[in-house]
Amino acid sequence: LSKKPQSGLPPGPKGLPLVGNLLDMPPEKEWIKFAEWGKQYGGILSVKILGRPMIIVNSAAIMEELDKKGSIYSQRPVLEMGGELVGYAQTLVLIAYGQRFRTYRKHFARYIGSGKPVQSLHPLVDHETRRFLKRTLGNYEDLMSHLRKLAGGVILKLTYGYEVIDGEDPFVNLIEKANENFNAATVPGAFPVDFFPIMKKIPEWLPGGGFLKTAREWKKDTDSMVEVPYQYTKDQMAAGCAAPSFVSTSLENEASMTPEELRDLKLTASSMYGDTEGGADTTVSAEYAFFLAMVLHPEIQKKAQAEIDSVVGDRRLPNLSDQPHLPYVNAIVTEVLRWNSVAPTGVPHTAMEDGYIGGYFIPKNSLILANLWHMLHDPEVYPDPFVFDPERHIATEGKPAQTDPRKVCFGYGRRICPGMYLAEASLFSCIAASLACFNITNALDENGAPIIPVHEGTSGIISYPKPFKCVIKPRSERVVSLINAELA
Numbered sequence: 171l172s173k174k175p176q177s178g179l180p181p182g183p184k185g186l187p188l189v190g191n192l193l194d195m196p197p198e199k200e201w202i203k204f205a206e207w208g209k210q211y212g213g214i215l216s217v218k219i220l221g222r223p224m225i226i227v228n229s230a231a232i233m234e235e236l237d238k239k240g241s242i243y244s245q246r247p248v249l250e251m252g253g254e255l256v257g258y259a260q261t262l263v264l265i266a267y268g269q270r271f272r273t274y275r276k277h278f279a280r281y282i283g284s285g286k287p288v289q290s291l292h293p294l295v296d297h298e299t300r301r302f303l304k305r306t307l308g309n310y311e312d313l314m315s316h317l318r319k320l321a322g323g324v325i326l327k328l329t330y331g332y333e334v335i336d337g338e339d340p341f342v343n344l345i346e347k348a349n350e351n352f353n354a355a356t357v358p359g360a361f362p363v364d365f366f367p368i369m370k371k372i373p374e375w376l377p378g379g380g381f382l383k384t385a386r387e388w389k390k391d392t393d394s395m396v397e398v399p400y401q402y403t404k405d406q407m408a409a410g411c412a413a414p415s416f417v418s419t420s421l422e423n424e425a426s427m428t429p430e431e432l433r434d435l436k437l438t439a440s441s442m443y444g445d446t447e448g449g450a451d452t453t454v455s456a457e458y459a460f461f462l463a464m465v466l467h468p469e470i471q472k473k474a475q476a477e478i479d480s481v482v483g484d485r486r487l488p489n490l491s492d493q494p495h496l497p498y499v500n501a502i503v504t505e506v507l508r509w510n511s512v513a514p515t516g517v518p519h520t521a522m523e524d525g526y527i528g529g530y531f532i533p534k535n536s537l538i539l540a541n542l543w544h545m546l547h548d549p550e551v552y553p554d555p556f557v558f559d560p561e562r563h564i565a566t567e568g569k570p571a572q573t574d575p576r577k578v579c580f581g582y583g584r585r586i587c588p589g590m591y592l593a594e595a596s597l598f599s600c601i602a603a604s605l606a607c608f609n610i611t612n613a614l615d616e617n618g619a620p621i622i623p624v625h626e627g628t629s630g631i632i633s634y635p636k637p638f639k640c641v642i643k644p645r646s647e648r649v650v651s652l653i654n655a656e657l658a
């Protein structure tokens with residue numbers, strides 16, 4: 171880092187004329203290839219894709235430097251398909267750095283930021299967790315859909331005052347459809363229009379123009395995701411029965427708001443609930459990974475249950491006010507954030523002007539990708555990085571805790587995840603209450619032998635543990651009555 175500025179780009183694999191390193195880019199799980207390149211070229215390296223430099227950062231120290239120079243490195247790339255055509259350029263995750271970006275971020279900070287805002291949401295989060303416990307008691311085999319409903323339930327309640335229903339929920343389905351489109355629309359290289367924006371102008375019926383029809387259909391889903399829940403809150407307000415929420419409280423002074431302010435409010439709300447990087451998918455991935463870790467490590471599960479039993483007792487379930495008193499459960503939360511990379515390469519940033527990082531020249535408009543997956547699995551920082559071990563986050567005599575993964579897993583600079591405090595609260599609430607109520611064990615195969623799941627992430631901007639089977643049973647009759655009593 172102390173290197174004298176050099177005139178050249180960071181080192182990297184040599185590419186071909188014109189296409190550059192396009193053919194070197196792996197079709198999936200690019201973070202593994204990026205880490206391999208890192209071994210060869212160092213913590214910051216560069217490739218070129220069709221003439222545009224792409225800077226790959228494998229080192230947490232370099233990411234810190236980007237963080238400090240946040241005013242230069244907080245722009246997002248223009249994504250023609252996912253951003254402009256499908257409409258995500260209007261939501262926070264892809265909106266251009268500038269005044270509207272700042273407005274959205276202020277709304278997030280005011281409603282779900284650190285300290286008082288997020289604390290005031292703790293009862294709501296704990297309540298939704300209890301609804302999750304009850305659904306899981308009824309049918310643990312649908313764990314993934316219960317987790318989706320939990321995350322969606324928290325976000326919809328706090329953003330729009332909407333209470334998810336049992337069974338198919340129309341609003342949760344809306345987010346899922348829109349997020350599916352976003353994921354498909356942003357697969358690197360999937361849509362040539364991202365490299366050749368001029369293609370936007372070709373007629374839809376010409377060969378090669380089919381993507382425009384797809385974009386038009388997906389845009390309808392984005393619009394529904396933005397409009398339908400917002401209209402729901404407005405209707406509730408008109409009928410005088412709106413539950414307090416981000417939208418309803420913000421609209422209290424609707425009469426004095428400009429059309430632009432109203433538009434930005436609506437789009438901020440949809441960013442809380444619908445951004446792929448937002449509340450729904452990310453939290454689900456982390457919570458699903460927690461259940462996987464518990465199947466793999468019964469000893470960790472028992473230790474955490476013993477802590478909860480001794481601190482909380484058996485007259486109530488743990489809630490967010492217990493968080494300061496449950497250090498081992500907190501260490502599990504921290505280890506989940508490290509072990510399971512929710513966003514392995516974060517979300518790309520771009521350089522707004524020429525500059526120097528790590529001593530190398532970074533030209534304006536370079537794409538910057540931070541390999542968060544590698545930083546969270548760097549054996550120099552986390553010995554035996556693929557082992558799930560909460561103890562690494564607990565300092566003991568003569569052995570400090572290992573680096574807090576929160577410094578990495580939420581990204582960096584002015585784009586750092588604005589939902590991190592809510593994510594943390596949701597994770598703790600779900601993990602502590604699930605440990606208090608359930609024994610999470612292996613499923614058995616047809617011969618009665620335990621199935622040992624493996625932890626492997628899916629590809630994509632958001633990575634999930636691949637589906638696995640497990641058995642989730644209540645620890646006692648008492649917890650069943652506690653769940654029912656606390657929901658009554």
Ligand code: HEM
Binds near residue numbers: 447513589
């Ligand atoms: C375990 C849970 C979560 C993880 C690991 C996570 C991680 C991330 C990461 C890595 C980024 C990219 C930051 C960057 O560009 O450098 C991000 C952005 C974002 N996150 Fe999260 N996130 C989580 C939960 C949430 C929640 C609960 C919300 C909302 C309620 C949320 C809303 C957002 C939004 C809107 C952005 C885009 C911010 C911007 O572009 O300015 N996230 N998140």
